Amino acid sequence: MNVILGVGGGIAAYKAAELARALMERGANVQVVLTAAAGEFIRPLTFAALTNRKVITDLFGTGSAEEVLSSSVEHIRVAQENDVLVVAPATADLLAKFAAGLAPDFLTTLYLAFTGRVILAPAMNTNMWEHAATRENVAKLAARGNVVLPPDEGLLACGTTGAGRLPDPAWIAEAVVTIGERRKDLEGETVVITAGPTQEAIDPVRFISNHSSGKMGYAIAAAAACRGARVVLVSGPVNLDVPYGVELVAVKSAAEMRDAVMRQLPEATIIVKSAAVADYHVANPAAQKLKKTPARMSLELDPTVDILAEVGRNKGDRLLIGFAAETQNLVAEGRRKMETKNADMVVANLVSKEGIGFGSDVNEVTLVLKTGEVIALPRATKRVVADQIFDHALRLRLALHARS
Numbered sequence: 246m247n248v249i250l251g252v253g254g255g256i257a258a259y260k261a262a263e264l265a266r267a268l269m270e271r272g273a274n275v276q277v278v279l280t281a282a283a284g285e286f287i288r289p290l291t292f293a294a295l296t297n298r299k300v301i302t303d304l305f306g307t308g309s310a311e312e313v314l315s316s317s318v319e320h321i322r323v324a325q326e327n328d329v330l331v332v333a334p335a336t337a338d339l340l341a342k343f344a345a346g347l348a349p350d351f352l353t354t355l356y357l358a359f360t361g362r363v364i365l366a367p368a369m370n371t372n373m374w375e376h377a378a379t380r381e382n383v384a385k386l387a388a389r390g391n392v393v394l395p396p397d398e399g400l401l402a403c404g405t406t407g408a409g410r411l412p413d414p415a416w417i418a419e420a421v422v423t424i425g426e427r428r429k430d431l432e433g434e435t436v437v438i439t440a441g442p443t444q445e446a447i448d449p450v451r452f453i454s455n456h457s458s459g460k461m462g463y464a465i466a467a468a469a470a471c472r473g474a475r476v477v478l479v480s481g482p483v484n485l486d487v488p489y490g491v492e493l494v495a496v497k498s499a500a501e502m503r504d505a506v507m508r509q510l511p512e513a514t515i516i517v518k519s520a521a522v523a524d525y526h527v528a529n530p531a532a533q534k535l536k537k538t539p540a541r542m543s544l545e546l547d548p549t550v551d552i553l554a555e556v557g558r559n560k561g562d563r564l565l566i567g568f569a570a571e572t573q574n575l576v577a578e579g580r581r582k583m584e585t586k587n588a589d590m591v592v593a594n595l596v597s598k599e600g601i602g603f604g605s606d607v608n609e610v611t612l613v614l615k616t617g618e619v620i621a622l623p624r625a626t627k628r629v630v631a632d633q634i635f636d637h638a639l640r641l642r643l644a645l646h647a648r649s
C-alpha cells in the first residue's frame with residue numbers, strides 16, 4: 246500500500262515520525278509531506294532517514310527553473326501514485342483549508358488533486374477542537390467522505406485536559422491499513438471475538454483474575470476489521486485501545502461474557518474465543534468490603550459456565566475457533582478441546598514458553614483443525630498470527646463445506 250503522510254504544524258508533529266515507522270512496519274510505502282509550519286517542529290531529515298525517501302516540503306521548490314517546473318507537477322504525480330492520504334497531526338488550519346478548498350502549499354494542493362482515501366487525525370488544544378469553526382470544518386470534511394479519526398482525551402501539551410490529543414501512532418497506522426487494505430475477504434461476515442481476562446468479584450473492591458493482556462484477541466479483531474468484517478469484540482478489562490472499526494462490548498465477569506456472546510450469536514458467522522475466561526467464580530461475593538482479620542479465610546468457588554461448549558452446542562454452521570493455553574501436551578489437549586467443545590479449530594499455545602503468550606507482542610501457536618491437520622505457525626507478531634488464523638479458517642470452511 247502506498248501512503249502519503251502529511252504532517253501539519255502542531256505540537257504532536259514529533260509523533261508523526263513514529264507513525265511513519267508504524268506504517269512501514271505494516272508494509273506500507275510512505276511518502277512524507279511536511280507543511281512549512283511542521284518544519285518548525287520537526288526536521289525533514291528525521292522522516293527522510295526513517296522512510297529512506299526525499300521528503301516534500303515545498304510546492305515551488307527553492308532552486309533552478311528546472312526544479313521549479315519538476316516540482317510544480319509533483320503534487321499530481323504523488324496524488325496518482327498513492328492509495329491513501331493520512332494527515333497527522335491535522336491542524337485546525339489544515340482542516341479549514343481542506344474544507345474551504347484552499348491550496349496555498351504542497352499538502353493542500355495535493356489534497357485537491359488526490360482521489361484516494363483521505364484520513365485526517367486532528368490534534369490541537371481543546372478550545373480549538375471545540376470551536377464552532379473547527380466543528381463545521383470537520384462536519385464538512387466527514388460529509389465529503391474523509392475519515393476523521395477523533396482525537397483522544399487527556400492531558401495536552403498546553404497543560405489543559407480535554408479532547409485534542411493525537412491518538413497512539415500504532416493505532417492510527419492500524420486504522421490506515423484497515424481503511425486502505427484492498428484484501429476484503431471477510432466482507433459480509435460478522436466476526437464475534439472474545440478477548441482479555443475476566444474478573445470474578447470477591448467483594449466490591451477485590452476480584453480473582455489472570456494475566457491475560459487481551460493483545461491476541463485485539464490483534465484478531467484488528468485483522469478481521471482490516472479484511473472487511475463487521476467485528477464485535479467482547480472484552481474483559483484490559484488496557485488496550487479498541488482497533489479502528491471494531492464494536493466493543495465491555496464485560497467483567499465470565500457470566501457477563503457468556504451473556505454478551507450469546508446475544509451476538511444469531512448474527513455471527515465466525516466466533517473466535519480467545520479470552521482467558523475464569524474457570525471458577527466466588528460462590529457468594531460479599532455485598533460489602535470484607536474486613537481484614539488475623540484469622541485464615543477461605544473462598545468457596547463454583548465453576549463458571551463453559552462458554553465455548555455452549556457456543557459449540559448452538560453454533561449451527563458458524564465457524565467456531567477456540568483457544569487453548571497449555572503448559573504441556575499441546576496438540577493432544579488442542580484436539581481434545583476441539584472435539585469436546587464442537588469447535589472447528591483450536592489455536593493452541595504453550596504459555597510456559599519463554600517470550601510468548603501473555604502480555605507479549607509475539608506469539609507462536611499451533612493450529613489444530615477439524616480436518617485433522619496440525620499446523621505449527623512460526624513465531625510472529627500477534628497481528629501477523631491473527632491474519633494467518635483467518636487464512637487457515639477461510640480455507641478450513643471451504644474444506645468443511647466441500648465435505649458436507
Ligand SMILES: Cc1cc2nc3c(=O)[nH]c(=O)nc-3n(C[C@H](O)[C@H](O)[C@H](O)COP(=O)(O)O)c2cc1C
Binds near residue numbers: 256334373
Ligand atoms: C508551539 C505551538 C504549538 C502549536 N500546536 C498546534 C496544534 O497542536 N494544533 C494546531 O492545530 N495548531 C497548532 N499550532 C498552530 C499552528 O502551528 C498554526 O496554525 C500553523 O499555521 C499551522 O500550519 P499548517 O496547518 O500549515 O501546518 C501551534 C503553534 C505553536 C506556535
